[in-house]
Amino acid sequence: MTQQGVRWTADQVLALAPDAASRKAGSKLGAAGPWSEAGSSDEGTVWGLCKGSGSKPYQTVIDLADASGPAYKCSCPSRKFPCKHALGLLLLWAGGDGAVPDGQAPDWAEQWLAGRRQRAQEKRAAGPAGSAAAADPEAARRRAERRALRVTAGATELEQRLADLLRGGLAGAEQAGYGLWEETAARMVDAQAPGLAARVRELGAIPASGPGWPVRLLEECALVHLLDQGWLGRERLPDELAETVRSRIGLPSSADGPPLRDRWLVLAQYDTADVKLTTRRIWLHGADSGRTALLLSYGAAGRAPELSLPVGLALDAEVAAYGGAGQVRAVLGDQFAPPAPTAVRPPGVATAQAAARYGEALRHDPWLDSVPVTLDRVVPVPDGxxxxxxxxxxxxxxxxxxxxxxxxxxxxxxxxxxGAPVTVFGECGHRGFTPLTAWAEGTGEAVRLW
Incomplete structure (x- = not known):
């Protein structure tokens, strides 16, 4: 992992926490007091025993060399990943004061690590060819055709409902309430078009949402109409734009682009959640390629997604891109070294260039809310x-x-x-700029803002 002298910072460790409560609880366990038999190895393993409320201490082990980011195992009953014990142990290790010395992992830690690495080796040996060979291409084609027919029926129905809305006037949307939108969204779910369903639910939240809501509703209705028409006329679209439409509709796609190996700086990581799903977004910057990539990970029913990478570190890994015009989403492939500190920073642009970059991206994907941008030498100032x-x-x-x-x-x-200039990475869109990570001039440490 590491040349053992290379340590993470406390901020990089706490960036892995699934929520604020875990950060607070983990910080309390970042001292040597509750820990015994703690140690670490050159292979990227950290372990220790943490005194809890029971008679037996909790066994905590962390694999920092895992290909999908740090992996954790703790005998505590918590369902959070990482739990407060894993965060506390990493904070103790990051302190670098000898509380987590070099050593040989105990048997209980070695057994878990050996099992993980054996399963990873078997998965690589099976490869994608095994699943592809087992699938029936003809059956897959028939399923795709049936789904396309359902989506077409749903898009046609949605077009009619939008026409009825505009014919009756937008004021009627406020009187109808949210129930009408939810019923329409359910119809889109039945049509196997989850992307359309999500956009309909967003439409339902706009009426009576504050001054200017009719304008916002009309704008969003226009984008839904454009997506409907894109699907209904997809055969006439360029291949990449047609792929973007399929993705926005909610049809499954795969990361079939060639894997790109690079030193990927972890620019930002943040979660958004609803009652059913937690979505984690991780932004990467390729030091050699200059590419920006977005990794998505999901957790159901309030559980934190498993993929977690420390902001401000870099990893030597392969990344494969999804198809689609202007697509930045990718999937993390083989990792050849664990995350480690780096002096690499993404090149920045001025604010006017950032806005122009978003405008250019809209040519390829009209439904794009924002684009990743690094701003160079900017100052936060109040504006009314x-x-x-x-x-x-x-x-x-x-x-x-x-x-x-x-x-x-x-x-x-x-x-x-x-009051001095800083470098800021974030997302630039039609609603403005959302800062995610910042660097002060003359310092190398990333400060996570979300």
């Missing part, structure tokens, strides 16, 4: 009731999104800047 990032060397700025203004990360950014 909001905030903006202003260029230190030019007369232009980008407003922060309402979501960014409501998070504690804004004040971390303001404190990091102190």
């Amino acid at each position: 009731d909001g905030w903006q990032l202003a260029d230190a060397d030019a007369d232009s700025a980008l407003p922060l999104t309402a979501a960014a203004r409501s998070r504690p990360g804004l004040w971390r950014l303001v404190a990091l800047s102190g």
Whole structure:
């Protein structure tokens, strides 16, 4: 893992926490007091025994060399990954004060590691060819055709409902309430078009949502109409744009692009959640290729997604891209070394260039909410009731999104800047800029803002 002298920072460890409560609890366990028999190895393994409320201490082991990011095993009953004991042990290890010395992993840790690595080896040996050979191509083609017919029926029905809405006037949307939208979304689920269903639910949240809601509703209806028409006329679209439409509709796709090996800097990681699903987004930057990639991971029923990478570190790994015009989503492949500190930083642009980059991306994907952008030498400044990032060397700025203004990360950014220019990575879209990670000038450590 590491040349054992290379340690993570406490912020990089706490960035792995699934929620604020875990960060707080893990921080309390980041001292030597509750730990015994702690150790680490050059292969990227950290282990230890943590005193709990029972008679037996909790056995905690972490594999930092796992191909999909750090992997954790703890005998505690927590369903969070990582649990507070794993976070505490990593914080103790990151301190580098000798509390987690080099050594040989105990049998209970070795057994878990051996099992994990054997399963990974068997999976690689099977490869994708095994599952492809077992599938029936003709049956798969028939299933795809049946689903396409259902989606077409759903898109046609949705077009009629949008036409009825506009014919009756947008004021009727406020009077109808959310039930009508939910019923329409359920119809799209029946049509096997989850992307359309999600957009219909978003439409239902707009009426009576504040000043200007009719304009916002009309804009979003236009985008749904455009997606419907894109699906209904997909045979006439360029291949990449047709693939983008299929993806936006919600049809499954695969990362069939050639794997790209690079030193990938972990730019940001954050979760969004609803009652059914937690979605984790991880942004990567290729040091050699200059590519930006987005990894998505999911956790059901309130569970945190398993894929977790420490912000600010880099990993030597392969990444394969999904198809589609302007697509940045990718899947993490083989990892050749565990995450390690790096001096690599993504090149930054001015705020005007960031806005232009989003505009260019809309040509390839009209439904795109935002694009990943690194801003160079910007200063957070108040702007009436909001905030903006202003260029230190030019007369232009980008407003922060309402979501960014409501998070504690804004004040971390303001404190990091102190009125001086900083480098900020985030997402730039039609609602403004959402900062995710920042670096002060002259320092190498990434500060996570979300």
